[in-house]
Amino acid sequence: MLPPSSRSGLERNASLYPLYASLFAADFWLPVFFLYFSESLSLEAAILLESIYFAAVFLLEIPSGYFSDVIGRRITLVIAAATTALAYGLFFFATTFWQFALAQILLAGGIAFNRGTDVSFHFDTLASLEREEEFAPREALVARNTFAASAIASLGGGVIGWFSLSWAYAASLLAALGALLIALRFTEPAAHERPASYSRDFAKQIGRSLAHLRDPALAWIFLFSIFWVVLNHIPYEFYQPYIRLVEAKEGWSGRSTPLVAGLSSAGAMLVGAFVAARSTKLCQRIGTAPTMLISLVIQGAIIGVMSLMLDAWVVVMLFFRVVPRALATAPINVAVAPRVEQSLRATYLSLQSLVGRLAVSGVLAGLWLLPKDHSASTWDSLSVMLRAASVIAVVGLGLLLPTAGLARIDRAE
Template identity: 40%
Template sequence: MTERNEALTANIARYPWYLFFRDGYFWGPVFFLYFSSVLSLSEALHLEAVYYVTVAAAEVPSGYLADRFGRRRTLMCSSGCLGLAYLLFLTGHTFWQFAAAQLFLAAGFASASGTDTALHYESLKDLGREAQYASLEGRALKYSLLAGGGAALLGGLAAAGHLRWVYGLSCATAMISLGIVMTMTEPEGAKGKVAAPFGPQLRHVLRKARGPRLRFFTLYALAMTVLLHIPYEFYQPYLKQALAWSGVGPSLVPPLSGMHLALTMVLGAFMTRFAGRIHHRCVVRRTLLACALLQVVLIGAMALVVHPLVALMLVGRTASRAVSTPLVNAELAPLLGRHERSTYFSLQSLLGRLAYGGALVMLSLGSGLFSDALHGALVCGLVLALFLFGGLFLVPFPWGEHPVCCRGGEHRASSVAHPAGDVHEKPLG
């Protein structure tokens, strides 16, 4: 094994640990409580606006920079921004200090979006191991979900001492993730291909996203962003209502919410093992639609009844993400050249954010249709979820040139066999 192959193999081994330490969001269960304990409610809401506007503005440019200047540098910038954001949250006392922290937080998340999975795929591709991408991406996602579950529990305990301590823990893990990225090697990718100037690059990626080979997965990622976020957005107030229905006091809601989140992450981590076992084209489509349908069922259950059993069902809301994300990434990565891969994934993330922003506006309008605002928002969410699922069901699936059904004895004839970074795209059969 050459020295470079050893370095790329080390990339693959370290990548799950990079995600583990980067995604240790100890602040997740209490960040809004912390904001509102230091600032007024109005200022806390303004902080959220600062974050969402910044991350939307930085999403695609950061992906372009990764295509232009490299994955490793962009991920180093991401971890550095996250660490600085957490340090500002830990030490800040004013709105402007917190606003600066939100800017760095948004830059950190935007810089990592799409760049992390691109580095992972390209490291495998340079070693000729891209066929293992789906299973190894699922394994890496398992580390991320376990980190989220553990951080939710530890963050709740740390917040009992002081709310700002959670940012000290997150700052430490962000610095560890920076150290891991610094030891990684930049994959070579396809030699001779560099990203075009930003405007032409963006137009090219938009055309490709609408093309027959990527259209289904682009729309699927957009729809799933909405379908995954609706249960996430409303599970805490729903859990509060379900526990009140059971006679549980309000003082027990925060710790039970933290346990609920931890169980959700652990179940999601367990489900990641199944993505790498799916090999046939018909099974890929059925699995992706089943993941979307699960979210529709969960949203429908929340909209129709308030009951502890539904709250327990919501533990499974991350299972869809755990299975679908590695599958979608494994389908998309080979169809994208190295010079456009991060730009596309960032564009996909931005479209999902914009779609969910529009959904939130729709849900806020729906909340006024019933005396119970939560019930109104969830009913509106169910209508939207059914519409999105119906659209996914009707969008043509890119079967490939020689589609092989699970009834046959061969492996799937997937896009992995014809990576777009190396050959010209061929029309679908």
């Protein structure tokens, strides 16, 4: 039995974690980041900044998961929030390419240290309190809250960006500082018994994590996550250029782009919050694999429509671009966390995330090479890239649909 002081700290974890997750997700910069980069830098430099971000993720994703498993969840989340706050402060003052690049590296570090550790911290806290049965509904609630926080931040960022793009990063800085204050109040969850084969050796930790792919359910989810992450990034990367092209076609004022992007992001996140709250219930009704596959079908359809027509009503349709992420985020966490032991969980989740983001980096590089002008500044170029992304969706479904039954994700543990 836990002593009263330890139980009190863990109860505080459970109570404060949803607020931490919401503040960390309050990305006021999201609807204006590409516009902000383009304001100070060339289009080529703005695209290079995205490549720098993904390269930093590549270097930091797995070490951050290893750090969490070996050193602790609480300190990892403190580092995540502090690094993210530093990134936003630097973005606010940045004027040169190298200042933006350093900010991108810090942002990648903050997100990498948070990703995987947040889910592991949540599950470990509930496990220490012997409340594991609450994990699924609480993950759905956390997902709903983070989407709602993103909606509010996106709307706020769009309004702020109407006046000044840089001040959207100042608002994100305040949210990150709030997340940092909460992380400092967390208590480290109780460490479970280490397996006899446990080692702090980094290579062995990676090898033991990858060994879990012998589990058909984890292997299928791993493959799904690659296509899911790639397809979720396509509308995210291209909706701002798409809105600009619609504005040019319709004769709207170019100054309205931050506000339109903010409204689009806010609407998408609100739809996402509604769907996320119901995602685990849908899994219970139709199964985890069907729920995940539905998310891919939806995103593939959205990308397909974007590739075929440039129209104002498609901007409204983009409100649903977050639905696939909302549908599958909690189900993935709920399916993976109990299947991976505490000493490997953050490392495994970081590996899963890293492979997906490496795929995103490769796909984006390939897409930018397709048009002759290597940009999304014209409709011809953008539509070529989006049509290629639609093919990726078809390939993903072709691989995942026939193998879903073999995964047996919902079998009794």
